[in-house]
Amino acid sequence: MARSHTPRWRRPPTSRDGSFANWARTESSTPARWVLPATEEEVATIVRQAHADQRRVRCVGAGHSFNGIAAPSDIAMSLDKLRGIVAYDDSTVTVLAGTRLRDLNAALAQRGLALPILGSIADQSVAGAIATGTHGSSLQHRNLAGLVTGMRLVDGTGEVRDYAEGDESLDAARVSIGALGVVTRVRVRVVPAFHLRERIDWLPVDEIADALPEIAGSAEFAKVWWMPHTARALVFRYDRVAAPRTILPTVLDRFVDEKLMHGGLLPAVYAVQDRRSGWVPSWNRVAGRTLHKPSRVGPSPMIFSTPMPVRHTETEAAVPLESGGAAWDAAVRTVDACGAHVNFITELRFVKGDDGWLSPAYGADVVQLGAYTAVLSHRDRYFEEFWRHMRELGARPHWGKEMDHTAEELRGLYPRFDDFVALRDQHDPDRTFANPFLDRVLRP
Numbered sequence: 136m137a138r139s140h141t142p143r144w145r146r147p148p149t150s151r152d153g154s155f156a157n158w159a160r161t162e163s164s165t166p167a168r169w170v171l172p173a174t175e176e177e178v179a180t181i182v183r184q185a186h187a188d189q190r191r192v193r194c195v196g197a198g199h200s201f202n203g204i205a206a207p208s209d210i211a212m213s214l215d216k217l218r219g220i221v222a223y224d225d226s227t228v229t230v231l232a233g234t235r236l237r238d239l240n241a242a243l244a245q246r247g248l249a250l251p252i253l254g255s256i257a258d259q260s261v262a263g264a265i266a267t268g269t270h271g272s273s274l275q276h277r278n279l280a281g282l283v284t285g286m287r288l289v290d291g292t293g294e295v296r297d298y299a300e301g302d303e304s305l306d307a308a309r310v311s312i313g314a315l316g317v318v319t320r321v322r323v324r325v326v327p328a329f330h331l332r333e334r335i336d337w338l339p340v341d342e343i344a345d346a347l348p349e350i351a352g353s354a355e356f357a358k359v360w361w362m363p364h365t366a367r368a369l370v371f372r373y374d375r376v377a378a379p380r381t382i383l384p385t386v387l388d389r390f391v392d393e394k395l396m397h398g399g400l401l402p403a404v405y406a407v408q409d410r411r412s413g414w415v416p417s418w419n420r421v422a423g424r425t426l427h428k429p430s431r432v433g434p435s436p437m438i439f440s441t442p443m444p445v446r447h448t449e450t451e452a453a454v455p456l457e458s459g460g461a462a463w464d465a466a467v468r469t470v471d472a473c474g475a476h477v478n479f480i481t482e483l484r485f486v487k488g489d490d491g492w493l494s495p496a497y498g499a500d501v502v503q504l505g506a507y508t509a510v511l512s513h514r515d516r517y518f519e520e521f522w523r524h525m526r527e528l529g530a531r532p533h534w535g536k537e538m539d540h541t542a543e544e545l546r547g548l549y550p551r552f553d554d555f556v557a558l559r560d561q562h563d564p565d566r567t568f569a570n571p572f573l574d575r576v577l578r579p
Contacts, residue, residue: 152165153166153169155195155198155205155206155207155211156198157199157201157202157203157205157206158197158198158199158200158201159200159446159448159449160446161201161448162202162203162206163206164203164207164208166193166207166208166209166210167209167210168210169210169211169212169213170210170211170212170213171212171213171216172212172214172216172217173216173217174217175217175287175289175295175319175320178212178217178317178319179289179293179294180293181210181212182289182290182291182292182293182316182317182567183293185209186291186293186565186567189565190209190210190567191207191208191209191210191566191567191569191570192207192209192210192212192317192567193205193206193207193208193209193210193211193212193313193568193570194212194213194214194262194313194317194318194568195211195212195213195214196213196214196233196259196260196262196263197235197258197259197260197263199263199535200263200267200535200536201448201449201450201536201537202535202536202537202538202572203570203571203572204312204313204534204535204572204573205263205313206570206571206572207570208570208571212317213233214231214232214233214260214262214317215233216233217231217232217233217234217319217320218231218233218235219231219234219242220234220239220242221320223246223325226324226325226326227284227285227322227323227324227325228243228248228322228323228325229285229320229321229322230261230320230321230322230323231261231319231320232260232261232262232317232318232319232320232321233260233261233262234260234261235257235258235259235260235261236253236256236257236258236259236260236261236264237257237258237436237440239261240253240257240436243325243328244328244436247327247328248325248326248327248328249325249326249327249329249434249435249436250279250282250323250324250325250326250435250436251276251282251324251325251326252270252271252273252276252277252278252279252356252439253271253279253435253439253440254269254270254271254279254439254440255271255439255440255441256440256441256443257436257440258443261321261323262318262321263535264279265279265280265283265309265310265318265321266280266310266311266312266313266318266534267312267534267535268280268310268491268493268494268495268496268533268534269535270484270486270496270503271356271439271484271486272357272358272484272485272486273356273357273485273486273487274351274352274456274485274486274500275355275487276356276487277486277487277489277496278310278486278489278491278494278495278496279323280309280310280489280491280494281309281489281491281494281496282323282324283305283321283322283323284299284300284322284323284324285297285299285300285305285321285322286298286305286308286309286318286320286321286322287318287319287320287321288308288311288315288316288317288318288319289316289317289319290315290316290562290563291316291562291563291564291565291566291567292564292565292567295319296316296562306491306492307491307493307551307554307558309489309490309491309492309494310491310493310494310534311493312493312534312573312576312577313568313573314555314559314562314563314568314569314573314577315558315559315562315563315568316562316563316568317568328434328435329375329435330375330376330377330378330379330432330433330435330438331356331373331374331375331376331432331433331434331435331438331439332373332374332375332376332430332431332432333371333372333373333430333431333432333438334371334373334374334430335369335370335371335372335426335427335428336369336370336372337367337368337369337427338367338368338369338370339366339367339368340361340365340367340368340467341464341467343359343368343370343460343463343483344459344460344461344463344464345460346370347459347460347483347502350370350372351456353372354372354373354374355373355374355375356372356373356439357370357371357372357485358370358371358482358483358484358485359371359482359483359484360480360481360482360483361467361480361481361482361483362419362420362422362423362426362480363419363467363470363477363478363479363480363481364415364416364419364420364470364476364477365420365423367423369423369426369427373438373439376432378434379432379433382432382433382434382437385431385432385433385437385438386433386437388431389437389442392441393443397442397443397444397445401444401445402445402446404418405445405446405447405478405509405510408476408478408510409509409510409511409512412476412478412510412512412513413476415476415477415478415510418478419478426480445509446509447479447507447509448507448508448509448511448514448518448537449505449506449507449533449536449537450505450506450507450518450521450522450532450536450537450538451503451504451505451506451532451533451536452503452504452505452521452522452525452528452530452531452532452533453486453495453496453501453502453504453530453531453532453533454501454502454504454525454528454529454530455499455500455501455502455528455529456485456499456500456501456502458502458528458529459483459502462502462504462524462525462528462530463483463502463504465524465525465527465528466481466504466506466521466524467481468524469506469517469521470517472520473513473516473517473519473520474513474516475508475510475513475516475517475520476513477506477508477510477513477517478508478509478510479507479508479509480507481504481505481506482504482505482507483502483503483504483505484502484503484504484505485501485503486500486501486502486503487500488500492549492551492552492554492555493534493549493551493552493555495531495532495533495534497531497550497551498550501531503533504525504530505533505536506518506521518537522539529548531548540576541575542575542576542577542578545576555577556578559577566579
């Protein structure tokens, strides 16, 4: 999974040289031009013209990915002007596709509403998070794409298509990896706003595999973190509670994590560790203890999301729930087996099964196991050894993270893969939305 060095990430489309690089700086490209439509009609006009001129368009959201899924090779389209809530009621909200999750969370909170579940980062665009199968951690809730009850997109010929709940094509479009069209708006389920209490417990790392069924059922939301080269893992559980009188301690805790640690100290530490990786195990033993914190209470978006982390790379595998223990043990063994010094957590999360054709949780509940590192000199051998084990367990990759899978391998992992490709032929017969990533994972 070797990657060349890429330039510093710039928020598209305002970079002076017009280049694109994803958040992880693992992929970059220089599109011929950027376009910034302000309406759905402008999106359709741009796509129709590109189709007529036999050019390619790639939609760019926040760029918060670890592979080339969003990298534009010709025309780069930013949806930064398509933001905001279009309509809402007590159970659903219709939102423009370029809206950032953090802004949607704030707008919903003002209305006494919330998304039922969120992932760890709230900086992504709504459309981008859905298209890649972004998820939280709960066997009672599906990934963010599973919240979608309706969608509108502009297909490869410039036609606007609407999908409603019950339409089989909506199941294909839920996790579309940007291959079916430019999503312009989505309708998602919402619930009354709620607060969560976070509880964190230690457990020996070699006991996690056997404890997974108990952990998964012990709270509505639960996950596991392990700092490699240490003997204990952290089990996070989240339960609904009444709103506290103040959330000031939680706000201050977030400020320290985001601004002082991830924004100040950790970038400097990780820069040194990339050159002196032998220091990593000792650092991990100290840093791991700081992850165990007193119980926090706050609004669900605040508790679900983590601070924007220091720059690093990630890969992630979804394995059937019954294989979760084996996957965990394999991931732990991988660190020693490949001789890597890994300075980022291994994360295990639970996701309820769904009907999205390209969803990693299609058809059954899964454990999604993430391997992360900021020691770039060890990344390739770490990820390759990780995937050697995950492939043996029939794992599906996360669409937004490091992956070297090809169409033929993915075809064997997704029962509706050929159906998705056939629908793509209808929506984008001339591959207006293709890029090198899609050429690899879906065939040219």
